[in-house]
Amino acid sequence: MPYIAPVHIVAPALILSVRPHGEHGAIVRALTPADGMQPGYVRGGRSRVLRPVLQPANAVLGEWRARTGEQLASLTVELIESRAALHGDPLAAAALSWVTALTATALPEAQPYPRLYEALDGVIGALAAAPSARGWLPGLIRYELLVLAELGFGLALDRCVVTGERGVFDLVSPRSGGAVSRAAAGTYAGRMLRLPPFLLGGSQSPDWPDLFDGMRLTGHFLDRDILADRREDVGAARQRLTARLKRAVA
Structure with a gap:
């Protein structure tokens, strides 16, 4: 043997x-x-x-x-x-529950992902340090994008998937995960996902509409490419986080 x-x-x-x-x-x-x-x-x-x-x-x-x-x-x-201490705050606890459940569910065992380790540690640190969700939520959304990328489902956000043109765009195809210019989207623009500027290195203090657009974007591809056929409670953890964020804003 x-x-x-x-x-x-x-x-x-x-x-x-x-x-x-x-x-x-x-x-x-x-x-x-x-x-x-x-x-x-x-x-x-x-x-x-x-x-x-x-x-x-x-x-x-x-x-x-x-x-x-x-x-x-x-x-x-x-x-x-x-x-x-973070588990004592309902909103922070929901965020921790989601990011740890996502990581535990998505990653294969014993495969090194040093970038994800550093990024997850950073998200947890931001949760502990930021005075409000607007301080840590951008990092959490970027972490979700990184999980997609590290597992082979990265989004192509710097080139229009229709024309091949490079640039800064604000739409993403829900099918291909590629950016789309508004001119190329035409009448289909309403079917696209919005790409908020902070995910392209723009504003470091995005407003709530941008943050929810970011969550909608990453959530679509996480559900389709990573969480499909996985434990239902993992998706439920993200739904709880989204619901608590909306209540916090209301």
Whole structure:
């Protein structure tokens, strides 16, 4: 039989999901900078000591051990930074629930995505630092675009998909994911998705209509290309975030 090397990974990680397993344990998925998303079994993960540590978005130092790469690794964790305070705010909690669920669902295991690790850490940091949703929502939407791009579904926003012309456009084809000039869209302009300027490096303080247009844009392609046939609760997490954002604006 071919030799299968044991697994031993020690790395900083962001907790993505925690699922009860057995009477006292938990299966945890966490994102590392160099080893991608790693699952692991945490003994006593449902205990009063470890429950506060195993909160989605917490930064931990994880150690995964398994006799072979085919086994679920045992995981021990040491808390680096708690995001417990964010879970006490309904809007921030909804944002954390969405971005961690999206990442846990979309990424294949053990594939490195260092850009996503850095970007997710940045989104979580912005949630902790920004005084209002307008401070962190642009980064969250850009993170959604990055997830699409890293998984091979990137949007072509710098060239008109109809004419091939390069430039700055404000429409996107919901079918191709490519930018479309208004002249080329013609009577079909009403069927296009709006591309807000802040996603092209424009205003760093977009208004609410631009932010909701950005969410509508990324949501369309996430639903179609990544979340189709996935767990229903993942899409529900984004719907809860959108609903809470709309209530916050109203």
